[in-house]
Amino acid sequence: xAILSGLFGFVLxxxxxxxxxDNRWNMDHFLPSFEWHHTAEGETFLQHLYNGRTSGRKLxxxxxxxxxxxxxxxxCYKLVFxxxxxxxxxxxxxxxxxxxxxxxxxxxxxxxxxxxYWPVKVWDKIILFKLQCWDAGSSSMKKYNHIPLSCxxxxxxxxxxxxxxxxxxxxxxxxxxxxxxxxxxxxxxSIVIGTRSMLKTEVMKSEIKDFESKQNIEVLTIQNSIxxxxxxxxxxxxxxxxxxxxxxxMRDQQYILKQGIxx
Amino acid sequence: MGVNVMCVxxxxxxxxxxxxxxxxxxLPFSVVGSLNGVHLFSKSHDVKLLNTHTESSTVLWKEYxxxxxxxxxxxxxxxxxxxxxxxxxxxxxxLTVGIEDLKSIKNVERLKRExxxxxxxxxxxxxxxxxxxxxVGSSTQIFNCVETVLCAEKLSLxxxxxxxxxxxxxxxxxxxxxxxxxxxxxxxxxxxxxxRKLLSHIIIANSNCTAFDIPVFLPGKSPTxxxxxxxxxxxxxxxxxxxxxxxxxxxxxxxxxxxxxxxxVASLRSMLNARPHSIPSTVxxxxxxxxxxxxxxxxxxxxLSSCSxxxxxESRSPSEVLKTFYYQAAASLVDCDKSHKPLETYWxxxxxxxxxxxxxxxxxxxxxxxxxxTHTMRLISEESLTSLLSDSLSW
Ligand SMILES: Nc1nc2c(ncn2[C@@H]2O[C@H](COP(=O)(O)OP(=O)(O)OP(=O)(O)O)[C@@H](O)[C@H]2O)c(=O)[nH]1
Ligand SMILES: [Mg+2]
Numbered sequence: 001x002a003i004l005s006g007l008f009g010f011v012l013x014x015x016x017x018x019x020x021x022d023n024r025w026n027m028d029h030f031l032p033s034f035e036w037h038h039t040a041e042g043e044t045f046l047q048h049l050y051n052g053r054t055s056g057r058k059l060x061x062x063x064x065x066x067x068x069x070x071x072x073x074x075x076c077y078k079l080v081f082x083x084x085x086x087x088x089x090x091x092x093x094x095x096x097x098x099x100x101x102x103x104x105x106x107x108x109x110x111x112x113x114x115x116x117y118w119p120v121k122v123w124d125k126i127i128l129f130k131l132q133c134w135d136a137g138s139s140s141m142k143k144y145n146h147i148p149l150s151c152x153x154x155x156x157x158x159x160x161x162x163x164x165x166x167x168x169x170x171x172x173x174x175x176x177x178x179x180x181x182x183x184x185x186x187x188x189x190s191i192v193i194g195t196r197s198m199l200k201t202e203v204m205k206s207e208i209k210d211f212e213s214k215q216n217i218e219v220l221t222i223q224n225s226i227x228x229x230x231x232x233x234x235x236x237x238x239x240x241x242x243x244x245x246x247x248x249x250m251r252d253q254q255y256i257l258k259q260g261i262x263x
Numbered sequence: 264m265g266v267n268v269m270c271v272x273x274x275x276x277x278x279x280x281x282x283x284x285x286x287x288x289x290l291p292f293s294v295v296g297s298l299n300g301v302h303l304f305s306k307s308h309d310v311k312l313l314n315t316h317t318e319s320s321t322v323l324w325k326e327y328x329x330x331x332x333x334x335x336x337x338x339x340x341x342x343x344x345x346x347x348x349x350x351x352x353x354x355x356x357x358l359t360v361g362i363e364d365l366k367s368i369k370n371v372e373r374l375k376r377e378x379x380x381x382x383x384x385x386x387x388x389x390x391x392x393x394x395x396x397x398x399v400g401s402s403t404q405i406f407n408c409v410e411t412v413l414c415a416e417k418l419s420l421x422x423x424x425x426x427x428x429x430x431x432x433x434x435x436x437x438x439x440x441x442x443x444x445x446x447x448x449x450x451x452x453x454x455x456x457x458x459r460k461l462l463s464h465i466i467i468a469n470s471n472c473t474a475f476d477i478p479v480f481l482p483g484k485s486p487t488x489x490x491x492x493x494x495x496x497x498x499x500x501x502x503x504x505x506x507x508x509x510x511x512x513x514x515x516x517x518x519x520x521x522x523x524x525x526x527x528v529a530s531l532r533s534m535l536n537a538r539p540h541s542i543p544s545t546v547x548x549x550x551x552x553x554x555x556x557x558x559x560x561x562x563x564x565x566x567l568s569s570c571s572x573x574x575x576x577e578s579r580s581p582s583e584v585l586k587t588f589y590y591q592a593a594a595s596l597v598d599c600d601k602s603h604k605p606l607e608t609y610w611x612x613x614x615x616x617x618x619x620x621x622x623x624x625x626x627x628x629x630x631x632x633x634x635x636x637t638h639t640m641r642l643i644s645e646e647s648l649t650s651l652l653s654d655s656l657s658w
Contacts, residue, residue, distance in 0.1 A: 110477030
């Protein structure tokens with residue numbers, strides 16, 4: 001499990017417990033700030049992620065870091081994207097990673113991993129989230145045993161994708177959620193994202209509401225067909241990335257709290 | 264100008280897929296049906312239908328494993344190229360689903376679905392051809408040959424690669440810089456050229472992520488049991504890729520890659536400047552050389568180098584000119600089976616000259632500025648080739 005470095009976590013819990021006792025602060029102080037990316041400091045950090053040549057965001061290899069010199073706290077998580085073929089898993093990852101994608105659709109073969117870096121301000125500290133986005137083509141997922149195994153192994157978070165103009169992709173979600181999340185003991189977090197929300201939709205708003213309450217899972221939407229270039233692109237995906245980071249962060253806090261209580 | 268390829272089952276003429284490239288319109292279903300019909304008709308009369316020509320295109324049929332028929336319709340009037348094209352496309356189909364599923368088709372709909380991941384490969388294969396049209400297949404990829412770079416760091420990379428593949432219990436590994444092979448293990452070079460090229464296509468197609476793990480059947484070496492092609496991006500632009508068995512899993516391989524390659528990060532960074540020159544700065548070529556293309560047809564690899572200073576008047580890059588020259592003039596230096604085998608060929612245009620020579624299975628094409636006297640091209644080409652093939656570079 002990708003818990004942030006133990007020591008740091010523990011210190012935070014201590015402070016949290018302390019503050020809770022002293023000042024009756026609420027948990028909100030420990031949540032990532034959603035506005036920070038619009039501040040001057042936030043923008044400076046995001047600038048580092050830009051590729052001047054292509055005006056898209058940069059990717060980083062396994063031997064690289066976006067902020068080489070600074071000693072930013074880094075937390076690493078494994079995110080797995082699941083959903084019917086063609087619903088938009090690969091497109092969503094490309095969107096989240098800020099890279100322009102293929103214009104024509106090719107089915108994904110095997111597993112692709114895209115590491116996405118996202119700086120987040122939590123309380124008074126900037127933390128760099130490294131989100132390893134795992135994308136497996138749905139047909140390879142069915143055909144080869146090792147592919148689903150390799151994907152779910154040590155997963156921290158599942159992102160279930162459906163398409164608003166494909167009712168079946170929505171209807172099969174409970175089954176997928178059951179298969180990937182509920183049966184796991186480390187309780188990975190999860191979220192649902194609907195693509196193609198602008199097109200003729202087969203999935204109704206009321207159905208989404210029902211689903212959210214029944215499954216106790218949040219449903220977000222994304223528009224992958226429009227590609228924004230330059231810094232405006234991060235403005236568009238920031239809410240989604242922040243939501244994911246927040247959920248990951250909360251999960252860790254709860255985990256540490258539990259551990260802390262045990263100790 | 265363009266090409267249409269379709270694949271149907273031999274038994275029922277059921278379409279499996281069709282792909283097209285360039286300004287070729289996708290063929291209507293009725294035409295596909297008739298093209299398959301004539302093939303079926305001749306087969307039932309024990310006649311093998313090979314090809315036919317219309318005013319503007321060539322049509323070619325080829326049946327594989329008595330199970331599927333590939334049909335190509337192309338404005339590129341060369342049957343040998345089209346046969347190679349179809350053979351390579353069939354190899355891509357094996358790579359995707361394995362030979363067994365293609366030999367005995369149990370469920371057409373399922374096979375159709377399982378073949379979908381190979382569309383990308385089929386498109387990449389078609390892009391390698393030359394259509395004499397700069398907007399079509401404008402990649403400078405050479406058909407069934409992998410692109411390489413010569414770099415000064417070769418030795419240290421090789422040592423590291425050997426220990427990396429050993430950690431993963433594999434023999435097959437390569438390091439690519441901006442999609443060109445910088446070093447590869449002996450086993451990688453022992454693969455069939457078509458296999459190696461298909462793997463290169465996959466590596467290139469996945470260079471917009473940071474790691475991949477893709478099941479592949481090897482058309483020649485392992486058509487029934489899939490390997491895993493596992494690539495890890497070390498720094499942007501530099502990848503290490505291996506072919507391995509079921510273990511270790513991707514996360515473990517990423518971990519190994521981090522450990523083994525960390526000490527080399529400085530050398531890896533310095534390699535990023537290798538292109539478009541693709542040769543170490545220690546190799547000095549004559550100042551009239553604007554670029555060159557060196558192709559080894561036997562191993563199936565090439566080295567493409569272009570100098571960055573270009574006259575403004577030139578609308579095509581040296582790479583494009585060299586690719587066209589290679590296909591239209593130089594490639595036949597090796598292929599032709601005439602009684603006399605030509606050794607050299609050249610073009611002269613207003614802005615540049617191109618000279619091609621053959622040495623065994625090697626073809627060397629050099630692009631010169633127009634000012635170079637035609638008769639000195641041979642001398643400069645020979646000299647340049649000698650320095651490129653020197654032992655110290657070990658291309
Ligand atoms: N209009 C619109 N099209 C989308 C959206 N998301 C994805 N698409 C298109 O849907 C097609 C399939 O998307 P992919 O992301 O490749 O699908 P996938 O889920 O990765 O599919 P597999 O790899 O087969 O499992 C592509 O042509 C995308 O351009 C969206 O939000 N809106
Ligand atoms: Mg996909």
